[in-house]
Amino acid sequence: MTEHRHIVVIGAGFGGIGLAIKLREAGFDDLVILERAADLGGTWQANTYPGCACDVPSQLYSYSFAPNPEWSRTYGKQSEILAYIRSVATKFDVVRHIRLNTELLEARWDERRSLWHIETSQGALTADYLISAAGVFAEAKYPTLPGLDTFAGKTFHSLHWDHEHDLTGERVAVIGTGASAVQFVPEIQPKVAALTVFQRSAPWIIPRMDRPTLGAERLLLRKLPLAGKAVRGAWYAAIEGFGLVGFVDNRFRHPYELLGRWQLRRQVRDPELRRTLTPDYMIGCKRAIFSDAYLPALDQDNVEVVTDGIAEVRPHSVVTRAGAEIPVDTIIYGTGFDPAPSVYDRIVGSEASVGDLMRKHRRTYLGTAVAGFPNFFLTLGPFGAAGNQSAVFMIESQVAYIVDALKTLRDKGAHRVEVRQQTQDEFIEEMHRRSASTVWLTGGCESYYTTPDGQNAGLYPNWSFEYRKRTSAFDAESYEVSA
Numbered sequence: 001m002t003e004h005r006h007i008v009v010i011g012a013g014f015g016g017i018g019l020a021i022k023l024r025e026a027g028f029d030d031l032v033i034l035e036r037a038a039d040l041g042g043t044w045q046a047n048t049y050p051g052c053a054c055d056v057p058s059q060l061y062s063y064s065f066a067p068n069p070e071w072s073r074t075y076g077k078q079s080e081i082l083a084y085i086r087s088v089a090t091k092f093d094v095v096r097h098i099r100l101n102t103e104l105l106e107a108r109w110d111e112r113r114s115l116w117h118i119e120t121s122q123g124a125l126t127a128d129y130l131i132s133a134a135g136v137f138a139e140a141k142y143p144t145l146p147g148l149d150t151f152a153g154k155t156f157h158s159l160h161w162d163h164e165h166d167l168t169g170e171r172v173a174v175i176g177t178g179a180s181a182v183q184f185v186p187e188i189q190p191k192v193a194a195l196t197v198f199q200r201s202a203p204w205i206i207p208r209m210d211r212p213t214l215g216a217e218r219l220l221l222r223k224l225p226l227a228g229k230a231v232r233g234a235w236y237a238a239i240e241g242f243g244l245v246g247f248v249d250n251r252f253r254h255p256y257e258l259l260g261r262w263q264l265r266r267q268v269r270d271p272e273l274r275r276t277l278t279p280d281y282m283i284g285c286k287r288a289i290f291s292d293a294y295l296p297a298l299d300q301d302n303v304e305v306v307t308d309g310i311a312e313v314r315p316h317s318v319v320t321r322a323g324a325e326i327p328v329d330t331i332i333y334g335t336g337f338d339p340a341p342s343v344y345d346r347i348v349g350s351e352a353s354v355g356d357l358m359r360k361h362r363r364t365y366l367g368t369a370v371a372g373f374p375n376f377f378l379t380l381g382p383f384g385a386a387g388n389q390s391a392v393f394m395i396e397s398q399v400a401y402i403v404d405a406l407k408t409l410r411d412k413g414a415h416r417v418e419v420r421q422q423t424q425d426e427f428i429e430e431m432h433r434r435s436a437s438t439v440w441l442t443g444g445c446e447s448y449y450t451t452p453d454g455q456n457a458g459l460y461p462n463w464s465f466e467y468r469k470r471t472s473a474f475d476a477e478s479y480e481v482s483a
Helices: 014-025 078-091 180-186 216-221 225-240 243-248 248-265 271-276 294-298 342-346 355-361 389-413 421-435 463-469
Strands: 002-008 029-033 106-108 116-122 123-132 154-157 173-176 194-198 303-306 312-313 318-321 326-328 330-333 375-379 416-419 480-483
Touching: 002 014, 002 116, 002 243, 014 029, 014 078, 014 389, 078 116, 106 342, 173 180, 173 326, 180 294, 216 225, 248 294, 248 330, 342 355, 389 463, 416 421
Parallel strands: 002 029, 002 123, 123 375, 154 330, 173 194, 173 330, 194 303
Antiparallel strands: 106 116, 116 123, 312 318, 318 326, 416 480
16 A cells, blocks of 8 residues: 655755754644655755855854854854754654655656655655755756767766865866855865866855854853844845845945955956956856855966866867867866756646746746645745845745645645646746846846846845745635635
């Protein structure tokens, strides 16, 4: 007989763990979390490259209901964040709900029985409700380069860092200059003989000002929880202020750009290299990156920044479009992630998969529900992510909304829920209307913030506190709800 569960959650990262905690608090104990990896932690379990750390201050990049006064630095490193997630999962007794090494193969909606048929790598089950908490940084994106299959050296993506491969004394090519590359380049630069960084466009680099926390600070936060709330609130306000540039008026960019230019002039001695590293688009059009180590690493004798583009890869070299042949032993991809998790292709509603719909047009309601997919919710879906706030803040907003939805259905004695198509269409129209003048679309760049046809790819074009208010209670009138 096929196992049945009331709620099945996909993913045991911040979203899945937070959901399980709040679902249990609301009286939903018949739930299971499917995690394809061998450990919980999501992004922070998967990314282990040198220098991996969060770019949001730790006091803000953590659950509001589980503050941690023991952060060792302003910005948490990967190992410390993973330890935090594990400790929270243990403290709130949700580890027993997690099935590790269990990958979702397919989830298909059964309209006749009003439930989900789910196939996993460990067997089949059914569920009344399916919730995707799959992270948006779970799938590596690789470049398409002529001749790459002929390369005789080592290649790997930052998401799949090969810790067994010793880079000492090697000639290394790094392709991409996104947030991951900005973190690992300073770590490997002192070890390698030659480092060539292939830059398509220069990122805006803002001072990080990371530092170890003092023992007195940690003691104060342990003894006085209100101090922790004050620190969290201060960081929230500081990060939220980036919305002034993103979606209020791009003229607010000037102080931030001055800060970036000051950082560049202060840390890079070579005027020609400074010109190469000066972005040619407005700050905020792409993700600005906080770092104090990246620019100095590029200004070293064993580093070259190449902007010509790659024409082809040969067995022992990379050839630029200008015809220069650069000897290379190892290629590391810092080319980022596919923002649409592959799991979306495996979730099939009444007519198509979530992935099919997302490839045509990014469509959700509040980033938490999708028309055509009954009894299905998600976290950090398109238009449920913010460019100016901690992802954990947005996740907590969505968790509260989803849990309230399930409580409302329980109270009504209802068993089927689906967002109305008109509601979703009106929401998407609002998102695109609000996005039209944002720096993401008018800032003079191409990024994962936008779709190939130049639309907003899924950032919420408003304040995160407005989103929090909007998701504070389930709006049943926006849904088809039935027994």
